[in-house]
Amino acid sequence: MSYVAIRNSSSLARRFLGKTLVALTFLFTSALATAEPFKVCWSIYVGWMPWGYATEQKIIDKWAKKYGIEIKVTQINDYVESINQYTAGQFDACSMTNMDALTIPAAGGVDSTALIVGDFSNGNDAVILKGDNKTLKDIKGQNVNLVELSVSHYLLARALESVKLKEADVKVVNTSDADMVAVFGTKNVTAVTTWNPLVGEIMAQPHTSKVFDSAQIPGEIMDLLVVNTATLKKNPALGKALVGAWYEIMSTMSGADAKATAARTAMAKASSTDLAGFDSQLKTTKMFYTPASAIEFAKSDALLNTMKKVAEFSFEHGLLGEKAPDAATVGVEGPKGIYGNNKNVKLRFDTTYMQMAADNKL
Numbered sequence: 310m311s312y313v314a315i316r317n318s319s320s321l322a323r324r325f326l327g328k329t330l331v332a333l334t335f336l337f338t339s340a341l342a343t344a345e346p347f348k349v350c351w352s353i354y355v356g357w358m359p360w361g362y363a364t365e366q367k368i369i370d371k372w373a374k375k376y377g378i379e380i381k382v383t384q385i386n387d388y389v390e391s392i393n394q395y396t397a398g399q400f401d402a403c404s405m406t407n408m409d410a411l412t413i414p415a416a417g418g419v420d421s422t423a424l425i426v427g428d429f430s431n432g433n434d435a436v437i438l439k440g441d442n443k444t445l446k447d448i449k450g451q452n453v454n455l456v457e458l459s460v461s462h463y464l465l466a467r468a469l470e471s472v473k474l475k476e477a478d479v480k481v482v483n484t485s486d487a488d489m490v491a492v493f494g495t496k497n498v499t500a501v502t503t504w505n506p507l508v509g510e511i512m513a514q515p516h517t518s519k520v521f522d523s524a525q526i527p528g529e530i531m532d533l534l535v536v537n538t539a540t541l542k543k544n545p546a547l548g549k550a551l552v553g554a555w556y557e558i559m560s561t562m563s564g565a566d567a568k569a570t571a572a573r574t575a576m577a578k579a580s581s582t583d584l585a586g587f588d589s590q591l592k593t594t595k596m597f598y599t600p601a602s603a604i605e606f607a608k609s610d611a612l613l614n615t616m617k618k619v620a621e622f623s624f625e626h627g628l629l630g631e632k633a634p635d636a637a638t639v640g641v642e643g644p645k646g647i648y649g650n651n652k653n654v655k656l657r658f659d660t661t662y663m664q665m666a667a668d669n670k671l
Contacts, residue, residue, distance in 0.1 A: 346379035347540075347547050350395060351404040352388040355505065355590040356428040356532040358576035359558040360384075360404065365575070372554040376546035389413075401540045402551065406460050407531040408619045412628040415639050415655035420538040422657045424548055425555055426603045430530040432593030433505040434464050435512075435522035439493070443518035445471070448500055449478045454492055455502040457483035460530050463622050465502045467529070468521035505590045506582060524593070528606065529615050532594075538657060552662040553671040556600055563598040600666035607658050613648040616641045616656075620649065 351360040363369045364382040373380040383400075385391035395403035396414040402424070405413075414421045438447055445468055455461040466476060479500075484492055490510045492498045501511065512519060523530050534551065541548050562572045570584070577587030597603035606612070617636070623629050624636035633639075640647050640654035647654060665671050 344379065346381040347373075347402070347544070348400045349380060349382045349402040349534075349551070350385050350391045350400045351382065352385050352391050353580050354388075354404075354532065355433065355580065355587065355594050356596065357404040358580055358587075359555065359562065360534075361579050362562075362572060362576050363554050363558050368554050368557055369550075372550040372557075375553070376550045378544070378546050378550060380547070380550060395419075395535070395537075398537075401547065402534060402536040404532065404534055407533060407616065408460050408463055408623065410533060410535050411616070411619060411639060411641065411656055412458075412623045414535070415641075416623075416629045416633075418655065420655050420657075421535045422538045422541055422659050423533040423607075424536045424541065424659065424662060425534040425552060426597060426607050426658065426663070427532045427534065427555070428594050428596045429528050429532065429606075430460075430504070430523040430593070431527060431595040432522045432524040433508065433590065434460060434503070434530055435508045435519050436465060436468050436502045437493070437500070437508070437511055438518045438520050439499045439516060440518060441516050443520055445469075445520040446474070448520065449474060451500045452480045452482050452498070453500045453502060454482045454484040454489065454498055456486050457481055458626055458628060461502040461504065462626070463619065464521070464523060464526070464530070466622055467526050467618075468502075471521070471525070505593065506580070506586065509586070509589065522593075527595070528609075528611055529618065531615075548662040549665065549671050552600075552666050556666045559596070559598045563596070600663040604660045604663050604667060607660050607663075608644040610645060612643045612658060613641065613645060616643075617648050 349360070351357045360382055361384055369380050369382055385394070391403055392405050392409055392413045394400055396417050396419050410421060410423065436445065436448070453465060455465060462481065469475060469478065486503060486507060489501055489503045489507050493501050493511050494514065503511070511517060536548065558572070562569055573587055574584045577584045580587065597606060620629070620636040620639065620641070624633060629636070629638055637649040638653065639656065640649040640651050641656045642654045643658040644660055
């Protein structure tokens with residue numbers, strides 16, 4: 310073949326390749342344009358306010374664009390309803406506690422992954438009695454107002470256990486968190502178990518005693534971002550984008566500069582408090598500002614021991630389903646192994662994506 314023929318065939322090949330690349334680019338761009346966005350929901354709580362801030366500041370959009378996806382983040386006012394909607398498949402990811410992750414989606418058969426271990430309550434949840442200088446033992450025989458079958462109920466059970474009392478020694482009165490501050494101000498209510506910012510409001514009333522709080526059971530009430538396992542496995546870009554955005558915010562808000570103050574001030578305003586109030590809540594929240602600290606916590610021996618306690622409480626209160634034979638009916642997988650039924654693992658603590666953040670590979 311002559312040089313001219315070779316040159317012409319090469320030129321034709323380049324033109325064909327160029328047209329092919331243009332066509333493929335068009336198809337890829339069209340697919341992105343028509344793809345459904347991934348949906349994430351969250352509700353108001355000190356440890357979850359960063360999701361709202363990340364949305365407002367377009368940090369989520371930036372990380373989603375980096376991985377060629379779209380993520381829509383929605384705030385839902387009713388916390389339990391947000392988890393119910395996630396469980397029903399209306400959202401791909403949702404912020405929730407470890408107990409609720411076990412008892413709602415996992416117990417309901419939805420395989421879920423704790424993508425981000427954001428923090429644990431370190432005093433944000435408390436048992437409060439009316440009167441000065443009260444102790445936890447004074448709770449015996451009293452009605453205790455709380456959101457029944459919530460982490461407040463779990464906290465009360467753990468508190469009673471610490472002074473060798475049982476739930477039968479008190480009477481639980483189911484009360485909406487929206488009514489908690491008001492009912493404590495009434496004559497007949499003498500004991501409540503609740504969370505911040507309600508704890509702070511109640512403790513601001515005269516003649517109150519905080520007799521137990523979550524700092525006495527560190528690490529047991531965790532705040533997570535939970536993602537549908539099948540969705541995450543099929544779309545690792547979602548995990549990378551969410552984790553990347555989260556730790557960018559963690560880095561910003563944990564600083565001591567004007568940018569950190571501005572970020573926390575925005576979060577405070579969004580949660581109907583001021584900077585001082587928000588920082589006060591952060592002091593009773595063990596935030597994992599770095600991926601390394603979250604990974605260390607998740608890989609600790611304590612994780613599965615905690616989930617065992619949570620599962621036992623949940624089983625005793627019928628939260629694992631009517632047909633659940635025992636507390637171990639739902640398998641929980643962590644870096645150190647599995648608690649419960651290894652043939653029915655429905656909740657997974659996976660450090661893969663947090664490790665990518667720690668290794669600067671996002």
